[in-house]
Amino acid sequence: MMQFQRLVTALRSNDVEFVIVGGVAATLHGSARVTYDLDIAYERSAENLSRIVKALGPFQPYLRGAPPGLPFRFDVETLERGLNFTLTTTEGPIDLLGELAGIGSYSMVRENAIEAELFGSAIHFLNIDALVVSKKAAGRPKDLEAIAELDAIREERKRSG
Amino acid sequence: MTTPNGLVLDASIDAVIERYKDGIDRTLIRENLRKTHEERLLALQAMQGFVDEVRRAGEQMRREKR
Numbered sequence: 497m498m499q500f501q502r503l504v505t506a507l508r509s510n511d512v513e514f515v516i517v518g519g520v521a522a523t524l525h526g527s528a529r530v531t532y533d534l535d536i537a538y539e540r541s542a543e544n545l546s547r548i549v550k551a552l553g554p555f556q557p558y559l560r561g562a563p564p565g566l567p568f569r570f571d572v573e574t575l576e577r578g579l580n581f582t583l584t585t586t587e588g589p590i591d592l593l594g595e596l597a598g599i600g601s602y603s604m605v606r607e608n609a610i611e612a613e614l615f616g617s618a619i620h621f622l623n624i625d626a627l628v629v630s631k632k633a634a635g636r637p638k639d640l641e642a643i644a645e646l647d648a649i650r651e652e653r654k655r656s657g
Numbered sequence: 658m659t660t661p662n663g664l665v666l667d668a669s670i671d672a673v674i675e676r677y678k679d680g681i682d683r684t685l686i687r688e689n690l691r692k693t694h695e696e697r698l699l700a701l702q703a704m705q706g707f708v709d710e711v712r713r714a715g716e717q718m719r720r721e722k723r
Contacts, residue, residue, distance in 0.1 A: 500698055523701045524694050528685035530704050612694040632670065640670060644677035645686070652686050 499587040501615050503534055503555070508617045510551035513539035515609045517630065518623035519594055522642060524612065524622050527647045529642060533582075533589035537596050537605040537622075545575040548592070555585035598633025599626055624650060 500520065507514055515523065519531025533631035538548060549571055557570040560582045570573070575581070576634040579594035589655060595601050599622075611618050622630065628646050689697055 500702055520698070520701070523697050526686055526689040526692075526697065528682070528689055530701065530708060532705060613700065614695055635670070640673050641677050645681050646672045648678055648681045648683060649673065649686055649690070652683060652690060656687075656690070 500534055501586070501591060502587045503552075504619060505615050505617075506551040506555070507548075508615075508619060510547045512542045512547045512551050513541075513602070513606075514548075514620070515602070515605050516619060517593065517605065517627070518591070519642070521621040521627050522646060524621050524647065525627070526652075527645055528644070529645060530614070532593055535591040535593060537593045537599075537602050539602045539606075540575075540594055542572065544574075545572045552583075552585060552590070557581075557585050557589050557590070559585040560584045560589055594597065596622075596630050598630045 504516075514536040516534070517537050518533075518535030519527070519529065520534050522529065523531065538544065540649075553570055559566065559568050560566065575592075581592040583590050583592065596605050599605050605622065605626075606620065607619040608623050610623050611620055615617075624646055628643050631643050631646070689700075692700065
């Protein structure tokens with residue numbers, strides 16, 4: 497089972513600069529859809545990459561879908577060489593996104609994020625309008641259903657004032 | 658519609674999205690909107706656990722049938 501709490505707590509306690517995006521951000525807005533991975537946009541400074549390695553390293557990150565035994569080192573050098581990583585960990589799948597479709601780099605994602613209290617600390621997640629934009633830009637069939645629900649959430653929020 | 662990073666989105670998908678909205682169960686949304694952010698995430702985690710358990714039971718049943 498996905499252990500969001502452990503992953504989020506590890507990222508926060510290591511002062512990682514990140515924003516929750518994707519399906520978990522939709523959940524935080526009130527979506528009832530089930531998602532199986534944690535997507536985060538992350539800031540790409542060397543210091544932050546180092547913090548990510550420290551936070552997630554204990555959870556044995558490995559490339560999701562890669563054959564077992566493929567040499568993969570989860571370190572700053574590897575993160576510097578890539579941008580978006582789809583990983584499996586002992587606490588569940590996590591995607592690290594250096595940029596987000598339709599939004600852009602981390603600074604743009606951060607500008608479109610809101611803050612909430614989660615497991616005792618403040619976390620940032622993508623606001624609902626930007627989430628819709630990112631899902632429209634991704635344009636997969638499952639995203640269209642998700643956008644419909646996000647639209648319904650916006651309507652329900654307006655309705656209830 | 659143009660995204661913050663300048664991508665122009667195809668407006669034709671809006672009609673598809675509107676059709677999908679007809680099938681949304683708004684009672685679930687209203688229930689979720691009454692919860693805190695933390696409660697929403699913990700509910701998702703619990704639902705994943707349930708789905709995992711159903712999958713595991715299904716796989717076991719298929720193995721036993723063979």
